[in-house]
Amino acid sequence: MTTTIGLEIHVQLATRTKMFCGCSTAFEDEPNTHVCPVCLGLPGALPTLNAEAVRLATRIATALGCTVHEVSEFSRKNYFYPDLPKSYQITQFDRPIATGGSVPIVTERGTRSVRLTRAHIEEDAGKSMHAADITLGGETLVDFNRCGMPLIEIVTEPDMQSGDEAYEFLHNLRRLVRWLGVSSGDMEKGAMRCDVNVSVSPDPAKRGTKVEIKNLNSFRSVKRAIDYEEQRQAQCLADGTPVLTETRHFDEVQGTTTAMRSKEASNDYRYFPEPDLPLLQLDPTELESLRTHMPELPWEMQSRFERDLGLLPYDAALITEERSTAEFFQQTVALCDNPKKVASYMGTEVAKLLNERGKTLTETQLTPTTLAGLLTMVEHNAISNTASKDVLPLLMDTGTTPMEAVRSLGLEQVSDTSAIEGFAREVIAENATQVEQFRGGKEAVLGFLVGQLMKKSKCKANPKLTGEILRTLLKS
Amino acid sequence: MATIIDKVTLEHVASLARLEITPEEEEPLLGDLERILGHVAQLSSVDTSAIVSKRPAMTELRPDDPREGLTREEGLGGAPAMRDGFVVVRNVMGGEDE
Amino acid sequence: MNSGLPRTLEQYRRAVRAHELSAEEYLDETRRLIERDEPQVRAFLHLRLDAAHSDAQAADPTSPLAGAPIAIKDNIMMAGERCTCGSRILEHYVAPYSATVVQSLLAAGAVVPGKTNCDEFAMGSSTENSAFFPTHNPADLIRVPGGSSGGSTAAVAAGFALGAIGSDTGGSVRQPAAFCGVVGFKPTYGRVSRYGLVAFGSSLDCIGPIARSVRDTAIMMNVMAVHDPKDATSVRRPHVDFEASLQPTLAGRRVGIIRELQGLDVQPEIAAAMEAACEAALKSGASLVDVSLPHILSALPAYYIIAPAECSANLGRFDGVRYGLHEGGRDMTETYSRTRNAGFGTEVKRRILIGAFVLSAGYYDAYYKKASSVRQLITDELDAALESADVLLTPTTPTTAFRIGAVTDPLEMYKADVFTIPANLAGVPAVSFPAGKDAAGLPIGLQLMGPRWSDAELLSSANVLFTALGGES
Numbered sequence A: 001m002t003t004t005i006g007l008e009i010h011v012q013l014a015t016r017t018k019m020f021c022g023c024s025t026a027f028e029d030e031p032n033t034h035v036c037p038v039c040l041g042l043p044g045a046l047p048t049l050n051a052e053a054v055r056l057a058t059r060i061a062t063a064l065g066c067t068v069h070e071v072s073e074f075s076r077k078n079y080f081y082p083d084l085p086k087s088y089q090i091t092q093f094d095r096p097i098a099t100g101g102s103v104p105i106v107t108e109r110g111t112r113s114v115r116l117t118r119a120h121i122e123e124d125a126g127k128s129m130h131a132a133d134i135t136l137g138g139e140t141l142v143d144f145n146r147c148g149m150p151l152i153e154i155v156t157e158p159d160m161q162s163g164d165e166a167y168e169f170l171h172n173l174r175r176l177v178r179w180l181g182v183s184s185g186d187m188e189k190g191a192m193r194c195d196v197n198v199s200v201s202p203d204p205a206k207r208g209t210k211v212e213i214k215n216l217n218s219f220r221s222v223k224r225a226i227d228y229e230e231q232r233q234a235q236c237l238a239d240g241t242p243v244l245t246e247t248r249h250f251d252e253v254q255g256t257t258t259a260m261r262s263k264e265a266s267n268d269y270r271y272f273p274e275p276d277l278p279l280l281q282l283d284p285t286e287l288e289s290l291r292t293h294m295p296e297l298p299w300e301m302q303s304r305f306e307r308d309l310g311l312l313p314y315d316a317a318l319i320t321e322e323r324s325t326a327e328f329f330q331q332t333v334a335l336c337d338n339p340k341k342v343a344s345y346m347g348t349e350v351a352k353l354l355n356e357r358g359k360t361l362t363e364t365q366l367t368p369t370t371l372a373g374l375l376t377m378v379e380h381n382a383i384s385n386t387a388s389k390d391v392l393p394l395l396m397d398t399g400t401t402p403m404e405a406v407r408s409l410g411l412e413q414v415s416d417t418s419a420i421e422g423f424a425r426e427v428i429a430e431n432a433t434q435v436e437q438f439r440g441g442k443e444a445v446l447g448f449l450v451g452q453l454m455k456k457s458k459c460k461a462n463p464k465l466t467g468e469i470l471r472t473l474l475k476s
Numbered sequence B: 001m002a003t004i005i006d007k008v009t010l011e012h013v014a015s016l017a018r019l020e021i022t023p024e025e026e027e028p029l030l031g032d033l034e035r036i037l038g039h040v041a042q043l044s045s046v047d048t049s050a051i052v053s054k055r056p057a058m059t060e061l062r063p064d065d066p067r068e069g070l071t072r073e074e075g076l077g078g079a080p081a082m083r084d085g086f087v088v089v090r091n092v093m094g095g096e097d098e
Numbered sequence C: 001m002n003s004g005l006p007r008t009l010e011q012y013r014r015a016v017r018a019h020e021l022s023a024e025e026y027l028d029e030t031r032r033l034i035e036r037d038e039p040q041v042r043a044f045l046h047l048r049l050d051a052a053h054s055d056a057q058a059a060d061p062t063s064p065l066a067g068a069p070i071a072i073k074d075n076i077m078m079a080g081e082r083c084t085c086g087s088r089i090l091e092h093y094v095a096p097y098s099a100t101v102v103q104s105l106l107a108a109g110a111v112v113p114g115k116t117n118c119d120e121f122a123m124g125s126s127t128e129n130s131a132f133f134p135t136h137n138p139a140d141l142i143r144v145p146g147g148s149s150g151g152s153t154a155a156v157a158a159g160f161a162l163g164a165i166g167s168d169t170g171g172s173v174r175q176p177a178a179f180c181g182v183v184g185f186k187p188t189y190g191r192v193s194r195y196g197l198v199a200f201g202s203s204l205d206c207i208g209p210i211a212r213s214v215r216d217t218a219i220m221m222n223v224m225a226v227h228d229p230k231d232a233t234s235v236r237r238p239h240v241d242f243e244a245s246l247q248p249t250l251a252g253r254r255v256g257i258i259r260e261l262q263g264l265d266v267q268p269e270i271a272a273a274m275e276a277a278c279e280a281a282l283k284s285g286a287s288l289v290d291v292s293l294p295h296i297l298s299a300l301p302a303y304y305i306i307a308p309a310e311c312s313a314n315l316g317r318f319d320g321v322r323y324g325l326h327e328g329g330r331d332m333t334e335t336y337s338r339t340r341n342a343g344f345g346t347e348v349k350r351r352i353l354i355g356a357f358v359l360s361a362g363y364y365d366a367y368y369k370k371a372s373s374v375r376q377l378i379t380d381e382l383d384a385a386l387e388s389a390d391v392l393l394t395p396t397t398p399t400t401a402f403r404i405g406a407v408t409d410p411l412e413m414y415k416a417d418v419f420t421i422p423a424n425l426a427g428v429p430a431v432s433f434p435a436g437k438d439a440a441g442l443p444i445g446l447q448l449m450g451p452r453w454s455d456a457e458l459l460s461s462a463n464v465l466f467t468a469l470g471g472e473s
């Protein structure tokens, strides 16, 4: 069985105002408070296009390698729904802002490229809450705050073959939109929404019947829905029951998909060019400058870190998840020049503390300078690696320097030979039995004696020096 | 000449436009529409193969600066039903696209 | 009206500035006239004479309009006033904001006596499609004032206002201006903001001034022609003083006569008025040129595809959810159709159905797309003709005002728009000015069209012919 998957993703553009009016896009609990004649579809109101939405859409399309068209056109998509005030959605149809492009994904089948069909800009509808969501007695509650939010819709070719691949695609797309500041990419808050097309076929050369799945509110839901749908369609094919071309609804609780009530009549959206908006014309020199000023993309940076800095794939992925983390990493490496150590330390100790605190790196007091300082102290044996773990929380929470933190915790490593010799003589005098055993050839006893010395030094003795000094004294 | 619009098409179009056509309205309406559409259908004889659309482009876009909108009362004071700040409508049947 | 009172906006403004008359006094005279004649004319859907009185008291005599009464068609928003569009579906709707053009007029000292009657959502040529009542032509009360801005033109003709604004999608300012014997101007598309005009055919709709002289429309255009960032189709243009652009003659101007319109059936007195206008043009220094627009007669069918298509989408918002009439049903589908059925009149429903049909799957290419191409073809032809002529002269209408109830066939009614529609399709400016009367004493209107953005020059040409044919200079 071959599964073919295509995605349609709506990404909410991170603007201050809506797509066609000056209403704020701020998240607002109070319903119907970010509204105006335009987004309420009041008679006589007209749309005006948000320049920033166009800029962000152009930016993401360029990063995705799309052909960004100098001229694109808005159209009206006509249908009646209570959360669609004008009875049409302003979108792009015949002439979208961008076509083509791709997103690389790492899969079991190796690194692959998921091709994009097109990307177009459009306005969101309002939000309807149905009887299913809350007890309303067969009523629907409508909030128009979301109505007119700026979206870019990205449509992929059917280039994915499993739920994991779709998950990977979405993860990479989300990483990119956040990386470029185009969107928060927050799927739970609806800033990224995804519809899925799944078809299963016994013949790899032929596509099966395309089934659309809606109501996917998280990456995990996308994967679960695909996994379920793959299995359901395969079962249908095995049983000889036909797979219908239909739209199915994903049930989060059950983990299943169910057919949505078939739409009355067939959809006939009667698209036609939006007469209220002349063509959108982009400046070719600005497009060119956007291309040349595009920052290194997360997946490009990730492979560079693996290739040039020798990072482990896991570390490289983690470091390039967020642009701020990657920048932090690069600044730290510039100060202490041990990329592998920095990456692994960020991936373990730093990540652990961030996790405990529920914070992102930029929300703490840790800076590339303090982290580099800490790692340099470890490298120069000024403190032990173990001791550094006690220092890190202070750097994160108080913003103090590593030197001060180490001093205040009394963690300076003792590398003074005479001090260690003093401890060593005491240990030898107090452990006659073990000393005899060592001298009798039982080398392993040295570890016990080192441990005794460390105890005496409150762990501050440099472990390497301790071993060497003990050995010399025992043999003399 | 073949009929342009028949009863079935009229009903389909009416349902798309959310208009109800009563049985009494249907006959005269069909007659009017047939004649009007017949008249406008004469355009099919115009050769437009060489025509290039010259729609203008937008000269300026709106800066992304928030502007004061309407209060809920100003914007939705005339809505037939409101509750807790929401507009209330009858249950929505089926699933049109969002 | 008292013979001592000004008959035009220009005379009014001069009198007010000379302290011979106050805005308040003039409004009181207007009010007396409205109280006397409005029950017969029925130009207004809503009057606001008390509010207008206070506005007139507060009016600045040095402002561009100096407190002159200007009526507003009831499909244009004025904050706090009802805006019904002549439809049951908006019968109780109160505008929460003002159209940009209304803001401009008010800021320039206009005083609004009321909102004028119109065909429902501006769809019609007689104002008989108003859901409330028909307006009567002040020139002959048993006749229609034309439409759809029939309330506005009747108000100006009857002396209820010195000027008015209307909307013109296929002739809705010019045709009723011709029927009522006043001047009606459709500016270049994009010259006057549409923000706050309830959309009918968005790519065709223009707000235009109606007045008793060409000069008065120029005075109004000085106030109305403002670039509006709220309307993406509004175009920023260099400042023009429309009134100061009025020239005394047509010296050096080429007046084009469209060959393809010559064979059309036109009332003889209107044909004679065309002759008289041509003579006047020659006398004033113009030359006459014969121009050909091979596809101009395809304008009407193209229009009756494009305008309904756009209206079918524009009128979808009247669904009973957020405002306007609401007729409950068992579910939303039923609520929608009940509301829309109860709220819309026959002509509006007819056009919505035509629009939905020409956009629907399987018909889009043959109808909507074809009509868009034909529109471009006609536009190209008009642009070319306006290279060889500075203005094109046509009748505004094939006949003078007809009797109320006389035209019942929708297609016949549509055909009356044959002269006015091309300017809307091409977005060029066009003006109708009075050019005498027919045997029954009914006003005749002639139309001049000009190149896009030649609004001021066009009004200047119209002013010369208008005054030559007996109009107020």
Ligand SMILES: [Zn+2]
Residues within 6 Å of the ligand: A018, A021, A022, A023, A034, A035, A036, A037, A038, A039, A040, A148, B069
């Ligand atoms: Zn808004």
